[in-house]
Amino acid sequence: MTHVRNPGPLVLDALVWVVFAVLFVGAALLVKVAAALLAVLVVLALLLGLVLRALRKRRTRPRR
Secondary structure, three states: OHHHHHHHHHHHHHOOOOOOOOHHHHHHHHHHHHHHHHHHHHHHHHHHHHHHHHHHHHHHHOOO
């Protein structure tokens, strides 16, 4: 029984480190994805503003 108990804490320690590493990498990836989404949203907002401004200018232009 004693040699079964010995690798137990080592395996548990390794599992804790692996879980920590996975969580750390996952958090880093989530931050990157969030930053990319924010950049895409900013670009879309700017494009929408330009399109609306162009539409407004086109509407106010007299046709006759």
